[in-house]
Amino acid sequence: MVRRKTEAVHDDIYWMGKALREAKKASDRGEVPIGAVIVKDGVVMGRGYNLREGKRDPSAHAEMIAIRQAAKRLDQWRLTGAVLYVTLEPCLMCMGAIILARFDRVVFGCYDPKGGAAGSLYDLSGDKRLNHKVELTPRVREEECAAILSGFFTDLRTRKKMAREMAKRNI
Numbered sequence: 001m002v003r004r005k006t007e008a009v010h011d012d013i014y015w016m017g018k019a020l021r022e023a024k025k026a027s028d029r030g031e032v033p034i035g036a037v038i039v040k041d042g043v044v045m046g047r048g049y050n051l052r053e054g055k056r057d058p059s060a061h062a063e064m065i066a067i068r069q070a071a072k073r074l075d076q077w078r079l080t081g082a083v084l085y086v087t088l089e090p091c092l093m094c095m096g097a098i099i100l101a102r103f104d105r106v107v108f109g110c111y112d113p114k115g116g117a118a119g120s121l122y123d124l125s126g127d128k129r130l131n132h133k134v135e136l137t138p139r140v141r142e143e144e145c146a147a148i149l150s151g152f153f154t155d156l157r158t159r160k161k162m163a164r165e166m167a168k169r170n171i
């Protein structure tokens with residue numbers, strides 16, 4: 001496998017801020033905070049945040065929602081020339097969709113050692129057997145992207161602990 005990794009450019013920092021804003025919307029709804037935006041020629045074509053719980057849909061990942069929106073807006077399935085920004089390394093499903101949509105580049109915040117398909121568990125970005133290669137730019141605003149996730153899970157554990165305590169005391 002050939003890894004195609006590029007350094008972040010100034011704009012990447014800016015657009016990742018928009019993806020982080022999407023992630024925040026997910027956490028406001030009690031969803032795991034992951035956000036994505038798709039940019040083509042300096043314009044946002046799609047945006048999305050994780051809605052797996054609310055939609056009861058295993059495919060309602062931030063990237064999938066943003067990809068569907070961008071394809072609709074551009075009125076084509078081929079998203080060549082577009083860049084996808086996502087706060088967490090994409091999973092197998094999303095990397096599959098990214099390759100099928102012919103994205104030029106994917107920029108992500110933090111790695112996902114448990115499910116990432118852009119370098120952690122798998123790296124679909126440069127698999128020679130596939131007919132499309134996508135460039136990767138990892139670790140853009142990595143700390144913020146990781147912090148929003150760890151903050152969410154800490155709050156969740158605290159809430160669960162409180163619920164257990166209350167149940168114990170029959171409150």
Ligand SMILES: [Zn+2]
Pocket residue numbers: 061063090091092093094095
């Ligand atoms: Zn995914």
